[in-house]
Amino acid sequence: MKAIIYRDTGAPEVLEFVDRDLPAPGPGEVRVRIAVSGVNPTDWQARSGAGHPKQFPEVTPHLDGAGTIDTVGEGVDRGRVGQRVWVFLAAAGRPTGTAAEFTVVPAEQAVPLPDEAGFDVGASLGVPALTAHRALTVAEDGPRRLGPGALKGHVVLAAGGAGAVGHAVIQLARWAGATVISTVSGPEKARLATAAGAHHVVNYREGDPAAEIRGIAPDGVDIVAEVALGANLALDLAVLRTRGTIATYANDGGRPVELNVLQNMVLNARLQFLILYTAGPEARTAAAEDVAAALRDGALPVGEEHGLPLTRFPLDRTADAHRAVEGGTVGKVLVDVTHGTD
Known part of the structure; x- marks a missing residue:
């Protein structure tokens, strides 16, 4: 071969x-x-x-x-x-x-x-979809499994919605009933995040992105699926609701993370780091099963027209x-x- x-x-x-x-x-x-x-x-x-x-x-x-x-x-x-x-x-x-x-x-x-x-x-699928599932199922007040309606009433922020994991976060969160916001760096990526299914898209390089996100979700965001923690932590904390979760699967750009401990304590914030290799077999099995269900429902298309x-x-x-x-x-x-x- x-x-x-x-x-x-x-x-x-x-x-x-x-x-x-x-x-x-x-x-x-x-x-x-x-x-x-x-x-x-x-x-x-x-x-x-x-x-x-x-x-x-x-x-x-x-x-x-x-x-x-x-x-x-x-x-x-x-x-x-x-x-x-x-x-x-x-x-x-x-x-x-x-x-x-x-x-x-x-x-x-x-x-x-x-x-x-x-x-x-x-x-x-694979790494992007299973990572997205993990990010959406680690919140203290959220579900451990995904399916239609599992995230109803929740607000999910997909950082970098034009990337492969961000794309899967948008699709799985929408399939599970969440309101989905995505942050992007420009119009072309905004188009892709919208095509993936994001209800709202915010350009983090323009205006006041925190105020724009708070305008969409006055009580704050339940789950942030984060791709660049060092660059985005200040924004994430500005829009996170009390007892919200920042699930970070990468640190694109490599910027060091400076943590304001008191701010996180007051929020009762959960900062969840994740990688599939050490997530454990139960989490991976659950993710594969739920992703397979979303796939059967036609919720995970790919290609330009799907973001x-x-x-x-x-x-x-x-x-x-x-x-x-x-x-x-x-x-x-x-x-x-x-x-x-x-």
Whole structure:
């Protein structure tokens, strides 16, 4: 099979396009013929060695993807052969991610993909959608599971709504019944956040964004899904309601965070840091189940018209896909692995 590998961490040039033997699934595992592989920031960070120590002599990157199960290991229902699936965390603690024609994952990490959902949708879920679910289910006064009506009466602020996680926050929060506000940096990203389903969009570079958000939500925001905590903390606290939650999954820009302890104490604020790897199996399982339900309801479309532009590369140009993500390409970067129809 064709695959992308790297033996040493570093710049995108360490990625190699190679031939490898077909992997065989072990007990409790499935082998998936990958159609589309999704690229996330954590993929290039792992490749570069930034905060992700390399665990194996050779690594095939990428956590997320979508394709078709072609064989199963011992203990897995053989009826799953031929099933279309979306795959998450494929390369987490394993050497074989989705940047290959075939990958092997634990059966529970290959989730059925509805017939009406394309492989592009499936490859765009994984890390962004599961992270968004986690951000929306950690509030003290909020639900632990998502579904229609679960966030009714809640106000969610999606920081950076034009990004992949922000996009998923908007879609899942709206599906769950929340009022959704998104902050953006300009008109083009405002258009994307609106297309994703945000009820209100605020340009944080103009006017008084805190006053604008308070005008929409006089009692404050229940949950902030935050992508740049150092840059946005002052705004977040200015609009957070008492006992509100700031769920932060990144710190884009790397600005140091200065915390006013008394201000947070008075608010009874919850500052929740999150990452999927250490969220625990129960949280990941719940997230995958709820995301699958939203997918069945048609709540997670992708593409320009749905607020998440797709930029694609063939498998042999995976290095260029990494450069695109590392360079801040808006939307979702995908790698076409095998050709075929959904």
